[in-house]
Amino acid sequence: QVSSQAHQDFPFEQLLDHLEIERDLSRHPLFQVMFEVGKKQLNILSEFVKPVDLEAGNLAEKFDLSIFMDDSDTEIAVHMSYATSLFKEETIKRMAHHYLVLLERLLTKDTQPYLSHSLLDTSSYQTMVYDWNATD
Numbered sequence: 001q002v003s004s005q006a007h008q009d010f011p012f013e014q015l016l017d018h019l020e021i022e023r024d025l026s027r028h029p030l031f032q033v034m035f036e037v038g039k040k041q042l043n044i045l046s047e048f049v050k051p052v053d054l055e056a057g058n059l060a061e062k063f064d065l066s067i068f069m070d071d072s073d074t075e076i077a078v079h080m081s082y083a084t085s086l087f088k089e090e091t092i093k094r095m096a097h098h099y100l101v102l103l104e105r106l107l108t109k110d111t112q113p114y115l116s117h118s119l120l121d122t123s124s125y126q127t128m129v130y131d132w133n134a135t136d
Contacts (some may be wrong), residue, residue, distance in 0.1 A: 037071060046049035065092075076103075098124070 008132035016023070021030075064086050070077040078099075097101055105117045120128065 012099045028063055034063045035069075036067070037069045094124075097121075 004064075016030075018124055065082045066080070068079045070079075075119055078096070080096060101121045101124075102119050106114070118125065
């Protein structure tokens with residue numbers, strides 16, 4: 001732990017050079033997906049700064065896919081943003097649906113290991129396993 005603290009101020013550009021990562025300006029050099037869970041509130045600055053709600057279509061996405069989950073209330077609020085050049089809207093909706101199916105299954109069958117749960121509901125399973133594989 002002490003050795004990691006000694007390198008905590010290592011400049012990002014030097015890290016990329018040291019790792020010999022080929023730069024592609026259209027992609028983040030280390031990761032393309034961000035998944036964050038937490039409060040979406042500004043605690044200290046909240047009386048001075050008010051968040052602005054912009055339409056997702058007007059924002060420039062920093063990553064290929066960003067998912068933010070706010071679990072601070074009685075319901076989980078999820079915001080997903082994505083690079084439209086890489087993902088179709090249907091793909092993102094399907095991904096969100098699969099995640100919702102998984103959460104519902106974890107809530108109802110909490111004693112089973114995570115690996116035993118499927119992301120697919122009955123309809124999706126039928127489509128993927130049987131309908132798309134009907135190659136007679």
